[in-house]
Amino acid sequence: MILADGVLKVSRRARAEIRAERHTGPTAGLAPGFVQANLVVLPFDLAGDFARFCDYNPKPCPVLARSEPGDPSFPTLGEDIDVRTDLPRYRVWRNGDLADEITDIRAWWREDFVAFALGCSFSFEQLLIAEDIEVRHIKRGTNVPMYRTTIETVPAGFFSGPLVVSMRPLRSADAIRAIEITSKHPNVHGAPVHIGFPEQIGVADLARPDYGEPIDVEAGELPVFWACGVTPQAVIERCKPPFCITHAPGCMLITDIPIEGNGVEIR
Amino acid sequence: MILADGVLKVSRRARAEIRAERHTGPTAGLAPGFVQANLVVLPFDLAGDFARFCDYNPKPCPVLARSEPGDPSFPTLGEDIDVRTDLPRYRVWRNGDLADEITDIRAWWREDFVAFALGCSFSFEQLLIAEDIEVRHIKRGTNVPMYRTTIETVPAGFFSGPLVVSMRPLRSADAIRAIEITSKHPNVHGAPVHIGFPEQIGVADLARPDYGEPIDVEAGELPVFWACGVTPQAVIERCKPPFCITHAPGCMLITDIPIEGNGVEIR
Numbered sequence: 001m002i003l004a005d006g007v008l009k010v011s012r013r014a015r016a017e018i019r020a021e022r023h024t025g026p027t028a029g030l031a032p033g034f035v036q037a038n039l040v041v042l043p044f045d046l047a048g049d050f051a052r053f054c055d056y057n058p059k060p061c062p063v064l065a066r067s068e069p070g071d072p073s074f075p076t077l078g079e080d081i082d083v084r085t086d087l088p089r090y091r092v093w094r095n096g097d098l099a100d101e102i103t104d105i106r107a108w109w110r111e112d113f114v115a116f117a118l119g120c121s122f123s124f125e126q127l128l129i130a131e132d133i134e135v136r137h138i139k140r141g142t143n144v145p146m147y148r149t150t151i152e153t154v155p156a157g158f159f160s161g162p163l164v165v166s167m168r169p170l171r172s173a174d175a176i177r178a179i180e181i182t183s184k185h186p187n188v189h190g191a192p193v194h195i196g197f198p199e200q201i202g203v204a205d206l207a208r209p210d211y212g213e214p215i216d217v218e219a220g221e222l223p224v225f226w227a228c229g230v231t232p233q234a235v236i237e238r239c240k241p242p243f244c245i246t247h248a249p250g251c252m253l254i255t256d257i258p259i260e261g262n263g264v265e266i267r
Numbered sequence: 268m269i270l271a272d273g274v275l276k277v278s279r280r281a282r283a284e285i286r287a288e289r290h291t292g293p294t295a296g297l298a299p300g301f302v303q304a305n306l307v308v309l310p311f312d313l314a315g316d317f318a319r320f321c322d323y324n325p326k327p328c329p330v331l332a333r334s335e336p337g338d339p340s341f342p343t344l345g346e347d348i349d350v351r352t353d354l355p356r357y358r359v360w361r362n363g364d365l366a367d368e369i370t371d372i373r374a375w376w377r378e379d380f381v382a383f384a385l386g387c388s389f390s391f392e393q394l395l396i397a398e399d400i401e402v403r404h405i406k407r408g409t410n411v412p413m414y415r416t417t418i419e420t421v422p423a424g425f426f427s428g429p430l431v432v433s434m435r436p437l438r439s440a441d442a443i444r445a446i447e448i449t450s451k452h453p454n455v456h457g458a459p460v461h462i463g464f465p466e467q468i469g470v471a472d473l474a475r476p477d478y479g480e481p482i483d484v485e486a487g488e489l490p491v492f493w494a495c496g497v498t499p500q501a502v503i504e505r506c507k508p509p510f511c512i513t514h515a516p517g518c519m520l521i522t523d524i525p526i527e528g529n530g531v532e533i534r
Contacts, residue, residue: 172461172462172464172467173460173461175463176446176458176459176461179443179447179450179458180446180447180450180458183446183450191444191446191447192443193440193443194439194443195439195443195489196439196442197439200439200487220464220467222463
């Protein structure tokens with residue numbers, strides 16, 4: 001569903017700013033009301049395995065769209081999207097090592113590349129805020145903290161690796177409501193995977209996230225962990241594909257798909 | 268919905284045992300698969316206020332059925348139910364004080380009495396067990412621990428008082444699933460009201476419940492608190508109606524209504 005032009009301007013304008021490299025950082029809080037997406041770009045010969053990996057791991061990797069080989073557009077997510085320019089920041093990976101972080105991947109694009117757009121927690125955060133639940137990293141203007149866990153994803157062909165989670169500190173009543181709300185939205189990670197005991201999922205120190213920025217958990221708050229679309233990056237580090245590209249954590253693709261609340265499915 | 272006779276026998280047989288006073292204790296785990304109910308019996312002149320109190324406080328007081336004045340039956344909950352004999356144990360209240368605990372209230376029945384059947388967490392426990400979530404007090408064969416909280420109910424006319432909660436210790440992943448499951452069943456208390464920090468809701472010592480029996484919360488588990496149908500008893504203690512009758516905590520009315528899982532509404 002694409003809204004009328006007047007409403008679209010918010011997401012299109014945000015993409016235009018990003019395309020022009022006037023915005024090159026995290027997209028949390030940008031174009032509120034529109035679905036954001038994680039990006040994974042792989043050569044065609046690995047795309048089949050990755051599609052299966054996503055099928056087996058729908059919580060971290062809910063597929064919103066998959067491009068045709070060589071085609072950098074996502075027509076179902078927005079009319080003018082070009083995934084080579086429309087994200088603020090990309091990560092280029094060689095043999096599982098981070099080779100570069102850049103703001104435009106046109107120079108690296110290949111005719112055998114397939115792009116996957118995966119649902120992102122920035123979308124459900126808008127639903128939480130709409131229910132008066134404070135999302136602290138948005139209030140602070142920082143990137144959400146993300147952690148590699150000791151929870152293993154379900155492997156598929158070439159791909160296997162640890163689950164990555166994002167963490168939001170919430171008071172008890174808000175945590176319960178956040179679970180109720182997000183469980184209705186499987187396309188943007190669904191219900192949390194853990195609550196309360198970071199050490200049980202292999203997170204030794206909340207103050208030292210593997211991605212993003214730390215956020216304080218105050219006394220009387222629970223750390224609530226959701227499966228995260230950065231999981232494929234931990235998988236890439238483990239499995240070492242010769243070459244691939246992802247978004248940089250927190251720097252997402254803004255789509256023209258409106259987020260709808262009250263139990264209505266996001267896509 | 269009433270099932271065929273063969274299936275009904277489980278709940279009817281349990282009621283027959285109770286009516287014959289061969290079972291005079293808690294009903295947790297009895298007649299699995301059938302909805303159980305809390306009981307509140309009030310004179311007609313207070314029934315209107317109590318009905319409003321239930322409307323305002325649907326989490327602790329979800330009304331499954333309300334009897335006609337003087338009529339001890341609940342035809343929508345089971346064909347042969349007589350609320351004067353079909354619960355294992357009753358509490359008789361005079362001016363807010365517990366006057367007696369008895370197994371039959373026929374001697375006290377009056378033509379102006381109205382009976383309310385309220386949804387009970389013993390019903391959703393069956394849904395949790397069906398999803399392989401351990402409900403420890405059932406496994407141990409003890410009564411669920413219940414606590415008066417510092418959370419106030421919404422007052423209605425004569426009635427006001429503290430929310431009473433039941434507590435189940437759960438590991439994180441089970442707590443999340445239990446929230447997802449119970450949030451789909453508002454007729455049996457719905458989602459929890461608190462998780463994690465007993466002191467935030469005025470529960471100073473988990474080992475000393477106000478009703479029921481204590482249960483250990485192990486390291487790495489979260490105490491999860493649901494609104495409880497014993498709330499009217501705390502309200503009665505506060506508001507001191509001249510005379511009324513309730514079930515004894517844990518000793519419920521077993522109905523012929525089947526519990527249905529997988530998101531299907533219980534009634």
